[in-house]
Amino acid sequence: MISLDEARAFVLGACGPLPSVRVPLSDALGCVATEGLVATEPVPPFANTAVDGFAVRAADTCGASPASPVRFRVIGTIRAGMAPAFPPGPGDAVRIMTGAPMPDGADAVVMVEDSAAAGGTDEVDLSAEVAAGAHVRPAGDDLRPGDDVFPAGDLITAGHLGVLATFGVTEVEVVPRARVGVFSTGDELVEGPQDLLPGQIRDSNRRTLLALVEQAGCTGVDLGRIPDDEAAITDAIERGAATCDALVSSGGVSMGDFDFVKVVLDRVGDMRWMQVAIKPAKPLAFGTVPGGSSASGSSGAARRVPVFGLPGNPVSSVVSFELFARPGLRSMMGRAASDLDRPRVRAIVEEPMHRHRDGKIQFARVVCRTGEDGRFHVWSAGRQGSHHLSALVGANALAVLPDGDAVDVGAEVDVLLTDLGA
Numbered sequence: 001m002i003s004l005d006e007a008r009a010f011v012l013g014a015c016g017p018l019p020s021v022r023v024p025l026s027d028a029l030g031c032v033a034t035e036g037l038v039a040t041e042p043v044p045p046f047a048n049t050a051v052d053g054f055a056v057r058a059a060d061t062c063g064a065s066p067a068s069p070v071r072f073r074v075i076g077t078i079r080a081g082m083a084p085a086f087p088p089g090p091g092d093a094v095r096i097m098t099g100a101p102m103p104d105g106a107d108a109v110v111m112v113e114d115s116a117a118a119g120g121t122d123e124v125d126l127s128a129e130v131a132a133g134a135h136v137r138p139a140g141d142d143l144r145p146g147d148d149v150f151p152a153g154d155l156i157t158a159g160h161l162g163v164l165a166t167f168g169v170t171e172v173e174v175v176p177r178a179r180v181g182v183f184s185t186g187d188e189l190v191e192g193p194q195d196l197l198p199g200q201i202r203d204s205n206r207r208t209l210l211a212l213v214e215q216a217g218c219t220g221v222d223l224g225r226i227p228d229d230e231a232a233i234t235d236a237i238e239r240g241a242a243t244c245d246a247l248v249s250s251g252g253v254s255m256g257d258f259d260f261v262k263v264v265l266d267r268v269g270d271m272r273w274m275q276v277a278i279k280p281a282k283p284l285a286f287g288t289v290p291g292g293s294s295a296s297g298s299s300g301a302a303r304r305v306p307v308f309g310l311p312g313n314p315v316s317s318v319v320s321f322e323l324f325a326r327p328g329l330r331s332m333m334g335r336a337a338s339d340l341d342r343p344r345v346r347a348i349v350e351e352p353m354h355r356h357r358d359g360k361i362q363f364a365r366v367v368c369r370t371g372e373d374g375r376f377h378v379w380s381a382g383r384q385g386s387h388h389l390s391a392l393v394g395a396n397a398l399a400v401l402p403d404g405d406a407v408d409v410g411a412e413v414d415v416l417l418t419d420l421g422a
Contacts, residue, residue, distance in 0.1 A: 001275045001276065001277040001282070001359065001360075002274055002275065002276055002277065003276075003277055004276055004277060004278055004323065004361055007274055007276045007284060007286075007324065008323065008324065008327065010272065010274075010286065011286050011306075011308075011324050011327070011328045012327060012328060012331055012340075014286070014287070014288055014304070014306055014328075015246075015306055015327075015328040015329070015331040015332045016331070016332070017032075017175050017331070017332060017333070017334040018175055018176055018178060018245060018332050018333065018334075020034040020173050020174060020175055020176075021173070021174065021176050022171045022172070022173050022174075023171060023172065023174055023176065024170060024171055025161050025164055025165060025169070025170060025171070025172060028156045028160075028161065028164075028172050028174055029156055029157070029158065029161060030155065030156065030177070030217050031155075031156050031174035031175060031176060031177060031333070031334075032153060032154070032155055032156070032174060032175045032333060032334035032335060033150070033151075033152055033153065033154050033155075033156055033160070033172060033173065033174055034152055034153075034173045034174055034175060034334070035152050035172070035173040036148065036149070036150060036151040036152045036154075037148075037149040037150050037163065037164065037167070037169070038146060038147070038148055038149065039143040039144060039145055039146060039147040039148075039149055039167065040145060040167055041145055041167065042139045042140030042143065042144055042145060043140065043141075043142040043143040043166055043167075044137055044139060044140075044141060044142065045139060046084070046101045046102075046139050047101065047102040047136055047137065047138050047139050048099055048100060048101050048102060048136075048137050049096050049097070049098060049099070049100055049102060049109045049135055049136060049137070050098065050109075050135045050136070050137050051098055051109060051111050051112070051135045052096070052097050052098050052111070052112045053096060053109045053110050053111040053112045053113075053114070053115065053135065054072065054074070054093040054094065054095055054096065054109065054110045054112070054115060054124060054126060055078070055088065055093065055094040055096045055102055055103055055106035055108070055109050056072065056088060056092070056093050056094075056106055056108055056109070056110060056126070056130075057088060057090070057092075057105065057106060057107060057108070058107050058108035058130055058131055058132040058133075058134065060072070060090060060091060061108070061110060061126060061128065061129045061130050062129060063129060064110075064126050064127055064128055064129045065127060065128070065129065066127045068127075069116065069125035069126055069127040070125070070126050070127075071118050071123055071124070071125050071126075072091055072092060072093035072123065072124050072125075072126055073091055073092050073093065073122060073123055074092075074093050074094070074095055074121075074122045074123060074124050075088060075092045075093070075094060075122075076094050076095070077094070077095040077096070077097075078094055078095070078096045078097070078100040078101065078103060079097045079100055080097055080098065080099035080100045081100075082100060082101070083101065084101040084102060084103045084104060085103060086103050087103050087104040087105040087106070088103060088105050088106050089105070093110075093124055093126065094106060095124075096109060102136055107132045107133065107136070108130045108131065108132055108133060108134040108135065108136060109130070109134060109135035109136060110126045110128050110130055110134075110135075111128070111135065114126060114127050114128035115127070149163055150163070153334075153336070155335070155339070156172065156174065174334075175332075175333050175334030176333070177217060177218055177219050177333060178218045178219070178245040178246055178329050178332045178333055179218070179219050179221055179243070179244045179245050179246075180213045180218045180219065180220055180221060180244060180245065180246045180247070180248055180329060181221040181223045181240035181241075181243070181244035181246070181247045181248070182206055182209045182210050182213060182220055182221065182222060182223060182247075182248045182249075182250075183206065183222075183223035183224055183225070183226050183236050183240065183247075183248075183249055183250075184203050184205050184206040184209075184225050184226070184249065184250040184251055184312075185225075185226045185227070185228060185233060185249060185250070185251045185252045185260070185261055185312075186203075186225075186227075186228060186251045186252070186312065187227050187228045188200055188201055189201065189202070189203040189225050190202055190203065191203050191225060203225050204314055204389060205250040205251070205310075205312065205314055205317045206222070206224075206225065206250060208314070208317070208318060208392075209248055209250060209310070209317065209318075209321060210222060212318070212321050212322075212325075212326070213248065213329070216325075216326045216329050216330055217329075217330065217333060217335075218246075218329050218333070221240070221243065221244050223236055223239070223240050223247075224236070228252070228260055229260065230260045230263060230264060233252075233260050233261055233264045234264050234267075234268065237264060237265070237268060237269075237289060237307070238268070238289075240305075241289050241290065241291040241305040242291060244291075244305065245291075245305065245306075245332060246305060246306045246307070246308070246328070246329060246332065247289070247305060247306070247307045247308065248307075248308045248310065248321070248325055249261055249307070249308070249309050249310065250310050250311075250312055250317050251310075251311070251312030252309070252312065261285070261309060262285065262309075265285065265287065265289070265307060265309065268289050268290070269287050269288060269289035269290075269307060270287045270288050270289075270304075271285055271286070271287030271307070271309075272285070272286055272287055273285050274286070277359055277360045277361065278319070278323070278360055278361050278362070278363065279358070279360045279361070279362045279363070280311075280313065280315050280316040280319050280363070281310075281311055281315075281316040281317075281319040281320035281323065281363075282311075282316075282360070283311050283316075284308075284309065284310070284311075284320055284324060285307070285308075285309025285310075286306070286307065286308055286309065286324065286328075287306075287307055288304035288305060288306055288307065289304070289305050289307055290304065290305070291303055291304065291305035306328060306332070308320075308321075308324060308325040308328065310324075310325065314389040314392070315365070315389065315391070315392065318392060319363050319398065322341075322342065322398065322416065322418060323363075326340070326341065326342075327340035327341055341416065342398075342416040342417055342418050343416070343417045344414055344415065344416055344417075345368075345376050345414075345415050345417060346375075346376065346412050346413070346414060346415070347368055347375070347376035347377055347378045347397075347399070347412065347413060347414075347415040348371075348375060348376065348377045348378070348410065348411075348412055349377075349378060349399075349407050349408065349409055349410065349411045349412070349413060350377050350378060350379050350409060351379055351380060351409060352406050352407065352408055352409060353380065353399065353401060353406060353407040353413075354406045355401055355404070355405070355406060355407070356405065357403055357404055357405065358403065359403055360403060361400060361401065361402060361403060362400075362401040362403075363398045363399070363400060363401070363416075364380065364398065364399040364401055365380070365381040365382065365391040365392060365394075365395035365397075365398060366378040366379060366380055366381050366395060366396075366397050366398065366399045366415065367379045367380075367381050367394060367395060367396060367397070368396055368397035368415050368417060376415060378397065378399055378413070378415055381394040381395035382394055382395075395418070396417065396418060396419050397415045397416060397417050397418055398415065398416040398418055399413050399414070399415050400413060400414040400415065400416065401413060
């Protein structure tokens, strides 16, 4: 067996970032920017009002109060989207709406709440004394030309998209989402509600892995259920490598006589077959196969396509994905080293977690909640066999149990917050 750290290092070493591409803003959310943004114009582009009210010369409001309002002549109205107009003279006020440009000569705004209708329709009583600049947002108050807005390497969020749109940007250079082909193998697998024949089971792994691929920020591509046939597996791998940035398979990575995935990948790829010191998910196949130009949209020379061969037992498949495929795929999408895995926290064990010394790190499906003490607490989500898929429904985390004996109540363990179920 090899250590978990060694296996992860080997995987990550072959999962470098995809070539960058230009995408419309509508496709950029969740991608890593490969170019920074420098402000090209002031934001806001003009002085405008932060409130509904009346634009005035601040000096004209001297002494105004609720007990002694000052009367102004209303010379016009400026709405958002209008050009600035109606420059006020002494004793003049301009009705103005939030976001509208300040008229020349006005240097403050009195809120509408501090106004009252006067005798005539073109007059208003203002009951607040304001200083110059009150409720005015100057041009460039947020950003000025030449300001660094965000650097290359930032993850594009809704806020980034808003700022890009503010500057009229319609496309941005990013590391694209990886297209990840997922297939499962096995003559025993069937789909749908039909009655099972002796020895058959329904294919659950492919659906689970496609969902995990999407959760990781990738685009999942369903390559189907492949029988234990060398030609069919070869076709699936070659077809997937031609159209995807990475492949994830489920099953056929152990040492059985009918594990044709190993036969094919040894023939067409550069693979390493590992036994990792973890439980579940000890068997792992990883390597690369030839592919075309990057399937995610960039041009360039032919590239090697990473292949993650995960074990067939349902829980083993999920745990192996979390520990190896998820960080590898996110590395391909340019995520920082600190953003490859699920969040990791320390949690207090609330019931004994049984295990025995076997040289492996064990990953237990658990329920993790925040207690009244503000700390995380964990309970077992159910039976822990690698075939016990039901425990994933109740689990929202994986507890990391180091090699040793049972973990007692009150002990602390590392926990990966996965939101697998609960």
